Amino acid sequence: xxxxxxxxxxxxxxxxxxxxxxxxxxxxxxxxxxxxxxxxxxxxxxxxxxxxxxxxxxxxxxxxxxxxxxxxxxxxxxxxxxxxxxxxxxxxxxxxxxxxxxxxxxxxxxxxx
Amino acid sequence: xxxxxxxxxxxxxxxxxxxxxxxxxxxxxxxxxxxxxxxxxxxxxxxxxxxxxxxxxxxxxxxxxxxxxxxxxxxxxxxxxxxxxxxxxxxxxxxxxxxxxxxxxxxxxxxxxxx
Numbered sequence: 767x768x769x770x771x772x773x774x775x776x777x778x779x780x781x782x783x784x785x786x787x788x789x790x791x792x793x794x795x796x797x798x799x800x801x802x803x804x805x806x807x808x809x810x811x812x813x814x815x816x817x818x819x820x821x822x823x824x825x826x827x828x829x830x831x832x833x834x835x836x837x838x839x840x841x842x843x844x845x846x847x848x849x850x851x852x853x854x855x856x857x858x859x860x861x862x863x864x865x866x867x868x869x870x871x872x873x874x875x876x877x878x879x
Numbered sequence: 880x881x882x883x884x885x886x887x888x889x890x891x892x893x894x895x896x897x898x899x900x901x902x903x904x905x906x907x908x909x910x911x912x913x914x915x916x917x918x919x920x921x922x923x924x925x926x927x928x929x930x931x932x933x934x935x936x937x938x939x940x941x942x943x944x945x946x947x948x949x950x951x952x953x954x955x956x957x958x959x960x961x962x963x964x965x966x967x968x969x970x971x972x973x974x975x976x977x978x979x980x981x982x983x984x985x986x987x988x989x990x991x992x993x994x
Contacts, residue, residue, distance in 0.1 A: 798978040802985075809969055809985040810922070817979055854922065858978025864934040865912050865976055865983055869922040 769793050772855050772870035781879050785842040789855030789870055792836065796857040799831055800867065801840045804852045813853075814840065845877045881906065883972050883986030891992045897958040900989045904951050904972030910934075911953040912983070913945060916967040925968075928953055929976040957991075965993045 771790045779785040791799075798817050802810035814829040816822045816838070822829045828841040838857075842849055852872040859866070884903040892898050904911050913925040924937040928947035945955040951972075957964055970986040 798980075800978075800983075809988050812982060812984070815982070856922075860977045860979040863978070864927050864929065865910050865971070865973055865978055865981065866924050866927060866935045866937070867912075867914075867922075867978060867983065868924070871921045 768870070769868045770855055770857055770870035772853075772873045774871055775874040776876045777873055778876045778878060779842075779845045781845060781847060781877055783845055785845045785849065785875055785877070787840040787842075787853050787855075787873050787875070789838040789840075790836055791838070791855075791857045791868075793857065793859065793868070794836065795859050796868075797860040798858040799829070799838045800856040800858070801827075801829060801838075802854040802856060802869075803849075804854055804872065806852075810854055842875075845875075847877045847879055850875060850877045883970055883984055885968075885970050885986040885989050887989060888987065889990045889992075891994060892960050893994055894960055894962060896960050897956060898960060898991060899954055899956045900968055900970075900991075902953045902955075902970030902972075902986060904953070904970075905984060908972040908974050908984075909951050910973045910976045910981075911947055911951065912971045912973075913953070913955050914969040914971065914985075915939070916969060916988075917965075922969070925955065927976065934976055960993045962993050964991065966991060 855870040856867040912927040
């Protein structure tokens, strides 16, 4: 079992709709969670970070964290063709683990006009 | 503000050779981490350096090594290259060395092809 699991997709979403991405993690010590967007041939770009249970909103993006269920999600509202990319979920233990991030395999999102 | 700069961006090496990749972090950032990204294994942590000291190491063989200089610039070296080392090598920098409350920025990466 991978430490961070994501559905590889592709997740096909009509333009203007909500894209819902899910991620589960197995390391209960994980304290911080991140969503990165990666376009093909490019490097990952941070979209959201979340550390506490509940929701965190930033523009069209909302991250949700449920530590009891070891579950993180990302909602993309009003999806645009430019949102077509691979979305990577990552976790970090913090503390002595420093900046080590453990990544899921990524979910490929396709937004169709 | 300049981002994380990696050089070279693309390189081709032959099996058995060694390679050195360079990373200049964002100004003021003292932590540099390295990751390997392949289609099969995804993004995997190699190691992190903070204030010239290796802070953490991932599960990679000893052929993979790194160092950090006093100006926070970092290099990673892969010796005795194997075909499986073909990958995108990403450098990430941040101010501190704790993922909690600390934003990690990635460079554009170095594409290594081993033939």
